[in-house]
Amino acid sequence: MPQSMLTDTVRVGIHVPDAVIRAGLASYLQQDRRVREIPSDRMHEADVIVVAVDTVDASALEQLRAVSNRADARFVMVVGKQWQADISTAVDRGVRGVLWRDAFTPPMFLRTLVTVAEGGGSFPPALQGTLMEQVQWTQREVLTPRGLNASGVSAREVDVLRLVAEGEELSEIAVKLSYSERTVKYILYGLMKRMQLRNRAHAVSYAIRSGLI
Incomplete structure (x- = not known):
């Protein structure tokens, strides 16, 4: 809205x-x-x-x-x-x-x-409670075992986004996360393609709006 x-x-x-x-x-x-x-x-x-x-x-x-x-x-x-x-x-x-x-x-x-x-x-409170139970079950039984959260973004994707938001270069992110720079690129650009994000700034904006970082 x-x-x-x-x-x-x-x-x-x-x-x-x-x-x-x-x-x-x-x-x-x-x-x-x-x-x-x-x-x-x-x-x-x-x-x-x-x-x-x-x-x-x-x-x-x-x-x-x-x-x-x-x-x-x-x-x-x-x-x-x-x-x-x-x-x-x-x-x-x-x-x-x-x-x-x-x-x-x-x-x-x-x-x-x-x-x-x-x-x-x-x-109503009863429906709120049911919804929260369903969200909890989905997170615990479906998303967490796959390394995801409710937004569909994995934990390592969140880590990369957080460092991009801090202004780190991909080479610096690779060192901090103990990944190769190629892996960092794969994570970041894979996320951008999946979520239809235009560039890094758009990816960071999406992460902030979604409460991921």
Whole structure:
């Protein structure tokens, strides 16, 4: 999310078949100048899309693709009854906020929309816990044995990036890490190709933004 969004009006799309629920959600948007509803035929312009369902399952998550095919689409789901879907899959589909209908309040709804528009997330504690357990399992059982982390960058790639960021030449990095200079080049340029990074400066910028260094 561009930094300018912090001062811009959040554009909200509402995809809710039930006319009564939809009207209620739309009325809440009119109470806060930070947000505004956009027409359904301009859903592709939305910063956040609100979807209300009784039960979240694999089918409900798959239907999100029909609502918006943007790769960076962000959804807030208002859930009436049950959550029966994989939370990691939901996040992969663009779900960034979940509100239980029986605990729903307008202030919470509006706060969640702004949080998600600014690049954050908002999930009930139980779903947060499940997501953290899945992340922990993936790190421990899948990534760590392969020398990777959640970003897909290996530990030795992080070491090289950190030294590049410090201004070290490849020959100096090779000495510090006890690698050959050829190996350092292989590590660095392999990472740049895989992550589609244009040059060393771009690689360092990516590492900083990702919290790797």
